[in-house]
Amino acid sequence: MRRNAVAVVGAAETTELGVIPNMSQLQLHADAALNAIKDAGLKLSDIDGIATAVETPQQIAHYLGITPTWVDGTSVGGCSFMLHVRHAAAAIEAGLCKTVLITHAESGKSMIGKAPRSIPADSLQGQFEAPFGVYGPPSMFPIPVLRYMKTHGITHEQIASVAVVQREWAAKNPRATMKAPITVEDVLNSRMIAYPFRILQCCLVTDGGGALIMTSAERAKDFPHKPVYILGTGESVETPMVSQMKTFDSSRAFTVAGPTAFREAGIAHSDVDHLMIYDAFAHLPLYGLGDLGFMPHEETGKFIADGNTRPGGKLPMNTNGGGLSYMHSGMYGMYALQESVRQMRGIAPAQVPGAKISVCHGVGGMFAASGTVIFTNEA
Amino acid sequence: MTPPLPGENNDMAEASRARPKPTPETQHFWDGTQAGELRLQRCDECANVYFPPRPFCPSCASRKVSVFKASGRGTLYSYVINHRPAAPGFTPPYAIAVVELEEGPRLMSNILDCPQTPEALVLDMKLEVAFEKLDDAITLAQFRPAKG
Numbered sequence: 174m175r176r177n178a179v180a181v182v183g184a185a186e187t188t189e190l191g192v193i194p195n196m197s198q199l200q201l202h203a204d205a206a207l208n209a210i211k212d213a214g215l216k217l218s219d220i221d222g223i224a225t226a227v228e229t230p231q232q233i234a235h236y237l238g239i240t241p242t243w244v245d246g247t248s249v250g251g252c253s254f255m256l257h258v259r260h261a262a263a264a265i266e267a268g269l270c271k272t273v274l275i276t277h278a279e280s281g282k283s284m285i286g287k288a289p290r291s292i293p294a295d296s297l298q299g300q301f302e303a304p305f306g307v308y309g310p311p312s313m314f315p316i317p318v319l320r321y322m323k324t325h326g327i328t329h330e331q332i333a334s335v336a337v338v339q340r341e342w343a344a345k346n347p348r349a350t351m352k353a354p355i356t357v358e359d360v361l362n363s364r365m366i367a368y369p370f371r372i373l374q375c376c377l378v379t380d381g382g383g384a385l386i387m388t389s390a391e392r393a394k395d396f397p398h399k400p401v402y403i404l405g406t407g408e409s410v411e412t413p414m415v416s417q418m419k420t421f422d423s424s425r426a427f428t429v430a431g432p433t434a435f436r437e438a439g440i441a442h443s444d445v446d447h448l449m450i451y452d453a454f455a456h457l458p459l460y461g462l463g464d465l466g467f468m469p470h471e472e473t474g475k476f477i478a479d480g481n482t483r484p485g486g487k488l489p490m491n492t493n494g495g496g497l498s499y500m501h502s503g504m505y506g507m508y509a510l511q512e513s514v515r516q517m518r519g520i521a522p523a524q525v526p527g528a529k530i531s532v533c534h535g536v537g538g539m540f541a542a543s544g545t546v547i548f549t550n551e552a
Numbered sequence: 553m554t555p556p557l558p559g560e561n562n563d564m565a566e567a568s569r570a571r572p573k574p575t576p577e578t579q580h581f582w583d584g585t586q587a588g589e590l591r592l593q594r595c596d597e598c599a600n601v602y603f604p605p606r607p608f609c610p611s612c613a614s615r616k617v618s619v620f621k622a623s624g625r626g627t628l629y630s631y632v633i634n635h636r637p638a639a640p641g642f643t644p645p646y647a648i649a650v651v652e653l654e655e656g657p658r659l660m661s662n663i664l665d666c667p668q669t670p671e672a673l674v675l676d677m678k679l680e681v682a683f684e685k686l687d688d689a690i691t692l693a694q695f696r697p698a699k700g
């Protein structure tokens with residue numbers, strides 16, 4: 174894909190984040206979409222492409238009153254929106270549509286208008302994982318971490334520091350769910366969820382949503398906000414069964430999506446001013462730093478524990494507070510994208526001064542899928 | 553990411569333990585556990601041993617594959633000790649492990665006959681298969697610390 178050929182020209186989250194008991198999941202999609210359309214200064218009738226996950230594109234298109242010429246229902250978990258950005262950029266470049274709306278929303282806490290998800294007993298997961306007591310992400314996502322720690326020499330304290338650093342960022346963000354400072358000791362003494370992970374190493378459970386609007390770089394100049402260009406993208410999937418990952422020392426999906434995006438962007442790691450690595454659980458930023466090639470996995474824990482990703486550090490990461498402290502409705506990727514866009518527009522609550530390149534890396538399922546988007550505010 | 557998550561109400565207290573339902577492609581595995589055998593598949597073309605079951609080799613796409621009885625020996629690759637929320641039919645804390653088989657493939661298992669503690673559950677410890685009968689139709693392949 175051509176660098177900087179397509180841009181984000183509208184971006185917004187739902188009006189409220191956190192606990193939203195007066196809105197269904199479908200209406201949360203609409204709330205985010207209407208906010209993004211307003212942000213871009215557009216009318217509904219200007220939208221000719223639509224992408225969403227979990228809810229179907231037909232559901233969202235009809236509810237909003239949109240007649241698209243291009244749709245994408247890619248639904249691979251929380252990074253689906255990174256893949257939507259990638260697919261939308263390709264579609265706009267190919268002339269399949271002009272103005273794409275990507276929506277996410279989840280009534281993750283209030284569970285209003287949200288279909289229950291279940292694992293069929295005759296699926297491979299139902300036969301070869303469910304019988305052993307896996308029950309939701311906290312019981313599954315941390316399964317690889319003890320092996321990762323042993324292979325790479327990572328300590329419990331280093332992984333706990335991920336939550337501590339992100340809370341520092343959240344403290345700067347009025348919309349963050351959790352703002353009170355915490356220490357490594359607080360993390361290691363918090364309620365056990367699935368050893369080795371405790372509650373402060375697991376994501377929040379909230380309601381909310383977000384939406385993005387994308388168009389060609391040529392048209393992007395005429396919008397109210399500074400365009401945020403797509404510099405490079407990558408995507409991959411591995412397996413829906415965490416037990417069947419090729420290795421726990423690394424995520425294969427990360428090692429495909431991340432480096433693909435870097436190659437496409439034509440940048441070096443030292444060019445990155447701002448980084449988002451989807452943190453459903455505290456080990457993900459370590460996997461991300463290693464698999465995206467920022468450093469060997471052996472150094473990831475020390476890098477974070479030493480403060481390199483905290484406010485004022487040399488690689489500011491998860492600057493909204495992340496899934497651990499900002500919000501996590503179930504599919505966090507949209508909020509990571511929103512923060513990257515805010516940073517590139519220069520309007521983030523914890524703005525990284527002068528940031529020009531932002532890398533936004535997402536995960537879907539339990540290392541099942543991955544998408545990476547590299548943004549820049551320089552045409 | 554899929555719910556339920558910590559802090560959520562668990563309304564499934566009366567539900568029973570998840571029970572696998574075989575498909576035509578996996579029936580040989582479940583027939584094996586009933587017969588007290590851990591059955592894997594090996595590619596007749598490239599000798600790749602793989603899991604979960606399917607009637608072709610995911611390495612070379614050959615449909616010429618054979619079912620064989622595995623040694624039942626493995627090592628502890630990784631695990632969590634789940635405290636909450638507990639799956640229906642499970643009493644926390646309980647370990648959810650991934651076992652690396654001597655033949656190569658890995659599979660999920662609980663660790664039987666062993667304290668469910670980090671001290672007792674040491675990575676790379678030797679394990680052996682133990683068959684746990686769920687009901688008349690389904691027996692699970694589980695693992696326990698190897699004897700001797």
Ligand SMILES: [Zn+2]
Pocket residue numbers: 595596597598599600609610611612613614
């Ligand atoms: Zn083969």
